[in-house]
Amino acid sequence: MTIRVLVADDQAIVRAGFAGLLSTQDDIEVVGQAVDGAEAVDLAARHRPDVALLDIRMPRMDGIEAARRILADAPRTRALMITTFDVDDYVYAALAAGASGFLLKDATAPELLEAVRVVARGDALLAPSVTKRLVAEFARQRRRLVVPRQVEELTAREREVLTLIAAGLSNGEIAGELVVSESTVKSHINRLFAKLGLRDRAQAVIFAYEHGLAGNG
Amino acid sequence: MTIRVLVADDQAIVRAGFAGLLSTQDDIEVVGQAVDGAEAVDLAARHRPDVALLDIRMPRMDGIEAARRILADAPRTRALMITTFDVDDYVYAALAAGASGFLLKDATAPELLEAVRVVARGDALLAPSVTKRLVAEFARQRRRLVVPRQVEELTAREREVLTLIAAGLSNGEIAGELVVSESTVKSHINRLFAKLGLRDRAQAVIFAYEHGLAGNG
DNA sequence: ATGCGCATCCAACCGTAGGTGGAGCTTGTG
DNA sequence: CACAAGCTCCACCTACGGTTGGATGCGCAT
DSSP states (O other): OOEEEEEEOSSHHHHHHHHHHHHTSTTEEEEEEESSHHHHHHHHHHHOOSEEEEESSOSSSOHHHHHHHHHHHOTTSEEEEEESOOSOTHHHHHHHTTOSEEEETTOOHHHHHHHHHHHHTTOOEEOHHHHHHHHHHHHHHHHTTSOOHHHHTSOHHHHHHHHHHTTTOOHHHHHHHHTSOHHHHHHHHHHHHHHHTOOSHHHHHHHHHHTTSSTTO | OOEEEEEEOSSHHHHHHHHHHHHTSTTEEEEEEESSHHHHHHHHHHHOOSEEEEESSOSSSOHHHHHHHHHHHOTTSEEEEEESOOSOTHHHHHHHTTOSEEEETTOOHHHHHHHHHHHHTTOOEEOHHHHHHHHHHHHHHHHTTSOOHHHHTSOHHHHHHHHHHTTTOOHHHHHHHHTSOHHHHHHHHHHHHHHHTOOSHHHHHHHHHHTTSSTTO
């Protein structure tokens, strides 16, 4: 089964280069070429490609907005982003838009072909420097999920109450949930506030989110 | 400059296979082989390798804990994790521990060599299926950062108050911050509660976190 | 220009949340 | 067994937070 690819880049030479390279492969077929994001969205709607190879910097509509629209219209299409510039917020924006891959223009021909095949089968592939940033960002976020000592000092019941506070429940509702009196809930709350150095339930919610006890990370 | 690699795997055949493959390369040197995590930590402390190739499942101490200790001791060493099993929480745990790469055992020889070189130069590389999961997770987290309509309906002042609530300030403190009376703050709060369907400031904090208005994502 | 909508501002009222001090009950550990 | 620690509950008080109702001033359209 051939992989049907749409190529979008505003520079004619680059566009031709990509299309030419892809065409040499038996399992890849170029079904369209676009000079900007708007045309890419059009062509994607018409041809329903398996992979949309999108340059980020393009006139009229950038590759990220194009990816967003293409994916909204045809979720089975995979977006593979390409950019000259590494150090971009583009990375995050592109991934948030639903891109499956992110390459730099210094990628070699085999790397590009590999990337197309990887995203076509539903996996994802990023340039190593991009992977580095993503991993670093991810590690930063997860690190605080290793629950700090403070939380260790909470009793099981106090932790339970804390998570219910972080779910937005009032004291009365928490009492109902735990089948105890509201007074009891207040006791737990007072002692957990003291242990964690909190003042009110709003700060408790913040604490819960910051330490991964709520909002699933 | 040769890349100095430490190999850790409890299966002798696998270990020998990796070591043998790596040794065939001019730019790579195997400086140690460990049969479990504890020995890996020992050998890493002694040899200070550039890359530690760590199996995840190992007796006595698993690869993740080993990575954590090795990196704590020698931050310049890069951890490259290998596992037979794909669908694991291992991925997140490994990245949180500071790993720079994550491969599956079905990786080809060129892929392994490429991975070693990538992490040695400070970048990161993940198996495509792992990348997929990470990208999906990342996109999930970021998606809600595209501020929803509800927030659009808030006035500038109300948004301001909301973020201050989400920072844990009391009404009095917010009033001081905005140089208005506490009554004013309360009225802003009341109308933003109505617009967002919230009941109290705790729920407001939750809303802010869930929609990326607080806790920097 | 006059009226309408909207954001901002304010005061007074009342309920819930938070603070204090204390007591009975179970469970596990020295 | 005695003791510590956690869970439960009560009474009471303060005050912060949330509600209601209304005032001012700005922009906009009729």
